[in-house]
Amino acid sequence: MKKTITIASCIAVLALSSCKQDKFDYGSVGTLSFANCELxxxxxxxxxxxxxxxxxDSYMLYLYDTSNGSLVWEKNYGTVKxxxxxxxxxxxEYRLDVRSTAAEVPAAKFNSPVYxxxxxxxxxxxxxxxxGTLTCTLLQSAVSVGYNDGFLESVTGDGAATVxxxxxxxxxxxxxxxxxxxxTYERRTGYFAVNNGENTTMTVTYKGNIEGKLQKMxxxxxxxxxxDWHIITFMKKVEATGNSNFAIVIDGLVMDTTLDNELTAxxxxxxxxxxxxxxxxxxxxxxxxxxxxxxxxxxPAEGSFTLTMQALVPNGTRKFTVDIASTNENFINxxxxxxxxxxxxxxxxxxxxxxxxxxxxxxxxxxxxxTTIDFxxxxxxxxxxxxxxxxxxxxxxxxxxxxxxSIVITLxxx
Numbered sequence: 001m002k003k004t005i006t007i008a009s010c011i012a013v014l015a016l017s018s019c020k021q022d023k024f025d026y027g028s029v030g031t032l033s034f035a036n037c038e039l040x041x042x043x044x045x046x047x048x049x050x051x052x053x054x055x056x057d058s059y060m061l062y063l064y065d066t067s068n069g070s071l072v073w074e075k076n077y078g079t080v081k082x083x084x085x086x087x088x089x090x091x092x093e094y095r096l097d098v099r100s101t102a103a104e105v106p107a108a109k110f111n112s113p114v115y116x117x118x119x120x121x122x123x124x125x126x127x128x129x130x131x132g133t134l135t136c137t138l139l140q141s142a143v144s145v146g147y148n149d150g151f152l153e154s155v156t157g158d159g160a161a162t163v164x165x166x167x168x169x170x171x172x173x174x175x176x177x178x179x180x181x182x183x184t185y186e187r188r189t190g191y192f193a194v195n196n197g198e199n200t201t202m203t204v205t206y207k208g209n210i211e212g213k214l215q216k217m218x219x220x221x222x223x224x225x226x227x228d229w230h231i232i233t234f235m236k237k238v239e240a241t242g243n244s245n246f247a248i249v250i251d252g253l254v255m256d257t258t259l260d261n262e263l264t265a266x267x268x269x270x271x272x273x274x275x276x277x278x279x280x281x282x283x284x285x286x287x288x289x290x291x292x293x294x295x296x297x298x299x300p301a302e303g304s305f306t307l308t309m310q311a312l313v314p315n316g317t318r319k320f321t322v323d324i325a326s327t328n329e330n331f332i333n334x335x336x337x338x339x340x341x342x343x344x345x346x347x348x349x350x351x352x353x354x355x356x357x358x359x360x361x362x363x364x365x366x367x368x369x370x371t372t373i374d375f376x377x378x379x380x381x382x383x384x385x386x387x388x389x390x391x392x393x394x395x396x397x398x399x400x401x402x403x404x405x406s407i408v409i410t411l412x413x414x
Contacts (some may be wrong), residue, residue: 029131039055041136064097066095094250096120098134104141108164115137119134141224142191144230152183157208158174161205161206165224171190174186175208233250241267254266281403295410297410307378315400322342324394325394337362338355349362362374389413
């Protein structure tokens with residue numbers, strides 16, 4: 001369902017009556033016009049049509065210069081409607097972002113849909129470019145959680161379903177046992193930022209008391225996109241033989257899951273999933289240079305030093321950390337001044353950015369979901385030569401299916 005709000009004469013083409021009134025160099029600028037523009041807001045999802053809400057004056061419009069990414073203009077919808085002038089801009093390429101809130105899209109939040117769109121425009125010298133029609137749609141993926149009667153009848157204590165799309169930002173859908181009367185659970189819809197394009201993965205976990213045991217079940221689904229509405233149902237199934245098992249159903253796709261892992265009551269957990277698949281998922285770190293990285297690598301005191309390798313993560317990278325150790329206390333002290341001895345490559349802390357001047361690990365959100373990651377540690381030669389000793393770097397990798405592997409790289413400075 002769509003509701004359309006016409007921006008009548010939002011921004012008229014700038015017209016000046018005399019040369020004395022000119023404020024711009026018409027030899028280098030053009031005009032962006034919103035005259036006769038229509039802004040429509042569609043709350044249609046990929047699977048269903050939902051009731052729409054009309055865009056209001058709080059909708060924000062942001063204009064960026066794509067040559068350097070700088071924000072050159074911003075107005076809310078109410079201000080735009082009252083404008084009478086066009087927007088004069090230097091010739092070039094621009095991107096207009098429209099968003100239903102001034103805040104950034106939250107990583108995960110209940111009942112907080114954000115609608116928007118993005119369009120690119122070319123501004124030509126002395127020409128007027130019209131924005132035209134803009135349609136805002138949901139920028140997030142929506143997730144609802146429910147349970148079938150069989151599952152709820154098996155519940156013997158409080159529990160919670162956890163959904164995570166952006167690493168480190170889970171959303172918890174709590175279930176309350178209510179001392180044996182009908183359990184109640186979180187029915188609000190969660191909205192999640194889509195953070196990795198077509199490689200975005202959602203991890204779903206349930207942990208709670210079931211059939212007298214504190215148990216856990218988990219699964220994941222890839223290909224998460226904006227405008228998706230994923231309906232997750234935790235089920236107990238009874239087969240014709242009388243045997244029963246549990247499953248997580250997402251959009252009709254059944255992920256059979258056996259609840260056979262008993263956890264210790266009051267267990268806080270260490271961030272590791274006890275139901276993670278057995279094996280390392282094919283995670284490897286292979287040399288792409290002359291050095292055998294399975295053996296200690298001696299850093300030469302002079303001359304060239306080429307140390308390259310590649311991480312292979314067939315199921316896509318979900319978490320990548322490095323633990324740093326050394327026989328040289330001064331080296332550890334130096335590392336501690338720039339964030340500490342445990343480094344998160346995907347989401348490095350601001351304080352940890354200095355470590356990359358010592359050991360140039362690849363880092364940043366682009367590693368999330370990557371199946372291959374190239375390392376070039378050649379430039380570590382100069383800083384490491386100041387610290388004699390044995391330095392070890394343990395690469396800890398978790399993939400999108402929960403498989404893990406830890407690989408040690410040892411560098412020796414004689």
